[in-house]
Amino acid sequence: MLETRLDTARIRAARRMIAPVFLDTPLYRCEALEPVLGCAVSIKLETANPVRSFKGRGTELVAGLLAENGPRAAVCASAGNLGQALAWSGRGRGLDVTVVASRFAPATKLDRIRALDARLELVDGDFEMARERAVAIAGHEGVRLVEDSLDIETCEGAATIGLELLDSAPAFDAVLIALGGGAMATGVGHVLKTFAPGAEVICVQPSGAPAMTRSWRRQRVVTTESTDTIADGVAGRRPIPEVLDDLLLVADDAVLVEEASIIAGMGLLLDRAGLVVEPSAALGIAAILEDRARFADRHVVTIVCGGNVDAGSYRRWVGMGLDHKP
Amino acid sequence: MLETRLDTARIRAARRMIAPVFLDTPLYRCEALEPVLGCAVSIKLETANPVRSFKGRGTELVAGLLAENGPRAAVCASAGNLGQALAWSGRGRGLDVTVVASRFAPATKLDRIRALDARLELVDGDFEMARERAVAIAGHEGVRLVEDSLDIETCEGAATIGLELLDSAPAFDAVLIALGGGAMATGVGHVLKTFAPGAEVICVQPSGAPAMTRSWRRQRVVTTESTDTIADGVAGRRPIPEVLDDLLLVADDAVLVEEASIIAGMGLLLDRAGLVVEPSAALGIAAILEDRARFADRHVVTIVCGGNVDAGSYRRWVGMGLDHKP
Known part of the structure; x- marks a missing residue:
């Protein structure tokens, strides 16, 4: 049995606390991508829900537990998607969300965070500064601090994606x-290493925000001074030790x-799959583009994890000047 | 009981014949659209599947029945989506599809039709000419002619969308x-008029392809000489009498x-919902844009029925020059 912090029984139970709108998301072969990528590609689509990312799976757990027996208020630092999701989950349960x-x-x-009735506080720095500020607010106001990836609900909520992947056919x-x-x-x-250990679990991070990948490779926390990527959703600098420990147990690689591959991936997902995705959600396609030989003739699932992009930036990235045809 | 050609028990049974990848599609409130549209909007998303339209629901029935006890070959006329879906459903069952x-x-x-191993025959005319040619092929080759909307499987397959809508909350x-x-x-x-008769069933067609709408209004088949719309998926000229009879029983309006509204709808779905849709799938949003007063403060579901668009045309329609912000 895997000795991560996660618990399989709790993950199964989590499905009952998560609003159905976040569960059983589409999973389908996207053959139009395959001539370009040289492998069979299935998409697990996490963007067709009220917050357009997978984060609702975790925040439903957090907010559901709080509504049962916690303080009626919570604060989180967020690159944007966790905040939206927590705001959505909190609003439905009458929680105050910052x-x-x-x-x-x-x-x-x-x-979108504002529109979902959350209090939004902006810091004049990056995500790591937002984390520090959220800790301070929680301490000062005595509300629940929700820490993405550290709080087990955020991991076990996301793990429900894994349960859904297990039913994939063909494997x-x-x-x-x-x-x-x-x-x-x-x-x-x-979930995969527990129930389908033969499936390779490959994590993908931008070269411009490599802290967790470097940490995984060196088997100890490596931080970076700054980040430089359009993939705002994954641009952290300070990996959490407990999460790294788990990652070392479950990730095969x-x-x-590169940024250019992320943009090419976004363009391919637009033109060949009809999907508008944020940069973080194109990381999987970018990984295939950068190492076609590795994936040749294999069946690869990529989790399209979020679709919250500024229209202007998006059009610039995938815009008129580019041609993503093979 | 409604005296249409459709049968509720058969529709329920249809779910068992349709590949799960086409069923239980996302249904969710899209609040980002609501400030622009002035009403609550839920999206029923039929594009996140291997053929990027709802047509697989019907072709799964057709192909499933053929595989059981019909000829091993079928032909259909198609504006493009039915053909893709029939090719997909036929391929999986070893049927020859034209x-x-x-x-x-x-x-x-x-x-995409070619990529799915179907034989594709092109006619130098519109969809109605393709229909005539398909009839001729079926007669000549003795294969099953699949006629969209006339063949009850195509209607009852689509009707499974209605079953899924019944679970919507709020209603x-x-x-x-x-x-x-x-x-x-x-x-x-x-399905809606049977189980949720209070929900208004509103059909939306382009002004440039109004034959069925005019027929519904006059309660008799009205044909047109030509069509002029970018919504290629709904550009018919000759309504089928049996289908009109059913439509008269179930449609409230x-x-x-206009074309400009369809394009504006596509732009809104892109920028505010992150959805790439073909023109036919933006008809619902277009209808709200053209009559905001009618829908004000109501909860409206729009079925996003297809997402197969040429990248070039799509970028031109929703392109850089337009700003869809309110």
Whole structure:
């Protein structure tokens, strides 16, 4: 049995606490991508829900437990998606939600957090500064601090994606998981390594935000001074030791990809799959583009984890000047 | 009991014959659209599957029945989506599929039909000419002719969308359904008028392809000489009498929308919902844009029925020059 912090029985039980709108998301072969990528590709689509990312799976657990027996208020730091999801889950249960985010986060993410009735506090720095501020608010106000990837609910919520992947037919050879704080990677990885250990669990991170990947490779926490990537959702600098420990148990590999590959992946997902995704959600396709030989003729699942992008940035990235045809 | 050609017990049974990848599609509130549209909007998303449209629901029935006890070959005329879906459903069951389409159909639809191993025959005319050619092929070769909207499987397959809508919470006030041949409108309409008669069933067609809407209004078949719309998926000229009879029993209204509204709808779905849709799938949003007062403060479901668009055309329609912000 895997000795991660995650618990399989709790993950199964989690499905009952999560609003159905976040569960049983589409999983389908996308053959139009395959001539370009040289392998069979299935998409697990986490964007067709009220917050357009997978984060609702975790925040439903957090908010559900709080509504049962916790304080009626919570605060989180967020690159934007966790905050939206916590705001959505909290609103439905009458919780007060505060989100701390970088003022450099995509405007659409910040707008949606506000629209969901959360209190939004902006810091003049990056995600790590938002984390510090959220800790301070929680201490000062005595509300629940929700820490992405550290709090087990965020990992076990994401792990429900893994349960859904197990039913995939035909079975897949590898799953590509965007790596940021590690909740999705440890969650999905825990389930796959428990029930389908033959499937390769591959984490993908931008070269411009490599802290967790470097940490995984060196088997100890490695931090970075800064990040430089359009993949705002995964741009952390300070991996959490407990999450790294879990990741070391469940990930078969962690790879870094270039910005140009992320943009090419977004363009391919648009033109060949009809999917608008945020940069973090194109990391899996980017990994295939950078190492076609590795995946040749295998069946790969990529989790399309979020679709919150500013329209202007998105159009610039995938815009008119580019041609993504093979 | 509604006296349409559709049968509720058969529709329920249909779910067992349809590949799960086409069933239980996402249904969710899309609040980001609501400030622009002035009403609560839920999206029923039919594009996240291997053929990127709802048509697989019907072709799974057709192909499933053929595999059991029919000829091992079928032919259909298609604007592009039915052909893709029949090719997909037929391929999985070892059936020979021939699709007849207009050479003016979107290249991506034709490419996908070929990629799915179907024989593709192009006619130098519109969808109605393709229909005539398909009839001739069926007669000549003795294979099954699949006629969209006339064949009850295409209607009852689409009707399974209606079953899924019944579980919606909160209940909705109206559902907007793209109207072409009428399979989706009569299918979904039959289920709603049977089990949720209070929900308004509103069909939406482009002003440039108004034959079925005019027929519904006059309660007799009205044909047109030509069509002029970017919504290729619904551009028919000759309504089928039996389908019109059913539509008269289940539709509360049929409205026509302008091309500019369809394009604006596509832009809104892209920028505010992150959805790439073909023009036919934006008809519902177009209808709200053209009559905000009618929908004000109501809860409306729009079925996003297809996402097969040529990348070039799509980028031109929703392109850089437009700003869809309110």
